[in-house]
Amino acid sequence: MESLSPNLDASATIFIIDDSYYNLDFLSIILTEFGYNVIAEINSETAFNKIKLFHPDLIILDIIMPKIDGFELCKMLNSEPNTKDIPIIFMTAISDIDQKVKGLNLGAVDYITKPFQKEEILARIQVHLRIRQLNLELEKQKQQLEQRVEARTAELSQTLENLKQTQLQLVQSEKISLLGQLVAGVAHEVNNPIGFIATNLYHAQNYVDDLVNLVHLYQQQFSEPGEAIDNQIESMDLEHVLKDLPKLVYSMKLGTDSVREIMQSLRTFSRRDGNTKKAVDIHEGLETTLMILQHRFKPQPHRPAIQVIKKYGKLPLIECYSGQLNQVFMNLLANAIDALEDSLMGRDKESKNLQIHICTSLEQERIIIQIADNGMGIPESKQSQIFNPFFTTKPEGKGTGLGLSICQQIITEQHGGSLECVSSPGKGTEFLISLPL
Ligand SMILES: Nc1ncnc2c1ncn2[C@@H]1O[C@H](COP(=O)(O)OP(=O)(O)OP(=O)(O)O)[C@@H](O)[C@H]1O
Numbered sequence: 125m126e127s128l129s130p131n132l133d134a135s136a137t138i139f140i141i142d143d144s145y146y147n148l149d150f151l152s153i154i155l156t157e158f159g160y161n162v163i164a165e166i167n168s169e170t171a172f173n174k175i176k177l178f179h180p181d182l183i184i185l186d187i188i189m190p191k192i193d194g195f196e197l198c199k200m201l202n203s204e205p206n207t208k209d210i211p212i213i214f215m216t217a218i219s220d221i222d223q224k225v226k227g228l229n230l231g232a233v234d235y236i237t238k239p240f241q242k243e244e245i246l247a248r249i250q251v252h253l254r255i256r257q258l259n260l261e262l263e264k265q266k267q268q269l270e271q272r273v274e275a276r277t278a279e280l281s282q283t284l285e286n287l288k289q290t291q292l293q294l295v296q297s298e299k300i301s302l303l304g305q306l307v308a309g310v311a312h313e314v315n316n317p318i319g320f321i322a323t324n325l326y327h328a329q330n331y332v333d334d335l336v337n338l339v340h341l342y343q344q345q346f347s348e349p350g351e352a353i354d355n356q357i358e359s360m361d362l363e364h365v366l367k368d369l370p371k372l373v374y375s376m377k378l379g380t381d382s383v384r385e386i387m388q389s390l391r392t393f394s395r396r397d398g399n400t401k402k403a404v405d406i407h408e409g410l411e412t413t414l415m416i417l418q419h420r421f422k423p424q425p426h427r428p429a430i431q432v433i434k435k436y437g438k439l440p441l442i443e444c445y446s447g448q449l450n451q452v453f454m455n456l457l458a459n460a461i462d463a464l465e466d467s468l469m470g471r472d473k474e475s476k477n478l479q480i481h482i483c484t485s486l487e488q489e490r491i492i493i494q495i496a497d498n499g500m501g502i503p504e505s506k507q508s509q510i511f512n513p514f515f516t517t518k519p520e521g522k523g524t525g526l527g528l529s530i531c532q533q534i535i536t537e538q539h540g541g542s543l544e545c546v547s548s549p550g551k552g553t554e555f556l557i558s559l560p561l
């Protein structure tokens with residue numbers, strides 16, 4: 125007895141089941157003396173319910189008992205989630221090898237032999253209580269570890285989400301800046317030669333007018349210029365040339381004017397915003413975007429023209445990144461055009477008016493811009509996904525699925541506004557931008 129260290133876990137509760145009062149008393153006394161809490165039970169049927177209720181740290185179980193024997197009770201305890209982890213020690217006769225093996229196979233952790241050896245019993249109980257305690261600690265640590273892994277996974281997914289967002293922003297600013305640079309460069313390069321042509325056309329028009337007058341004067345003064353000149357006049361159809369030449373020069377002038385206008389729009393569209401917002405006119409942005417897209421509104425072999433119906437309200441200037449807002453208009457209008465074209469698929473191309481409505485208004489300190497089409501609409505199942513990056517229903521190479529996610533980011537994050545979509549499948553779609561003043 126002196127060789128055993130005192131009970132480390134004084135609060136441990138040990139449940140003893142035996143149909144002999146003698147054994148129960150004997151074990152109870154030595155275990156209580158040693159500092160354990162002891163519950164003793166003579167009836168194995170009652171024992172099962174009491175164990176579930178008290179949930180002891182260790183069970184010492186006799187094998188041969190009336191009604192429910194030790195093996196049976198062991199099985200019952202093992203099949204109960206609440207009790208299956210409580211270590212069970214069997215009591216068996218010293219010589220009964222079969223019983224020992226069967227008990228261990230049923231899940232018991234150990235056995236003690238009758239007649240009892242006090243010190244052996246205490247030593248075994250201590251070992252198993254210690255193992256039980258270590259197991260409990262292990263389980264606790266496992267749970268903590270799982271919680272930490274869960275928290276870490278959540279952190280990592282958040283980081284991944286942030287990374288995706290950053291990547292998207294990078295793609296977006298790269299897209300805008302590359303497009304802007306390209307457009308500004310082209311507009312700049314075209315501007316010089318076009319200016320040159322326009323100036324020279326102005327002089328050319330004066331010269332042509334003078335020359336035409338001069339020819340008329342010659343014709344009046346010299347009504348019979350001779351055969352060679354008469355032949356030339358006839359072969360070149362002088363009358364027609366004199367009438368057509370001024371018109372021709374005039375239409376060339378119109379042409380250069382319209383090229384200059386387009387170039388001006390491109391430069392406005394690609395105006396570099398820098399890091400500061402500027403007060404801009406929303407309608408100017410819409411008009412330049414429409415100008416750039418004008419070739420897509422014209423009739424095409426596979427479809428009639430797209431009508432753009434504008435209803436502009438009176439708006440104040442608004443502080444914003446105009447280049448980015450133009451990018452939003454561009455994306456929404458391009459999507460509307462795509463939807464209108466798709467809505468003609470498998471239909472008679474003249475059977476439908478293709479329309480885009482653009483409305484602007486001022487409502488309670490907010491600027492509202494509505495861009496609506498009467499295209500194919502968006503199926504309800506897809507409406508919640510259209511703002512997700514890379515979501516597209518367009519064939520590969522045609523759509524990247526970034527347009528709307530970029531629009532939403534520009535409107536909500538850069539401008540504190542909101543972008544909403546209302547769509548009736550088969551009828552059309554409306555995007556509503558709301559920007560705070
Ligand atoms: N006006 C609209 N009518 C019908 N469907 C639309 C409309 N606008 C967007 N969608 C749907 O939302 C999807 C996502 O649009 P988004 O602009 O983000 O990408 P995309 O147009 O497919 O490609 P990208 O704009 O990058 O070239 C589209 O593929 C389309 O299915």
Ligand SMILES: [Mg+2]
Nearest residue numbers: 455459527528
């Ligand atoms: Mg798009």
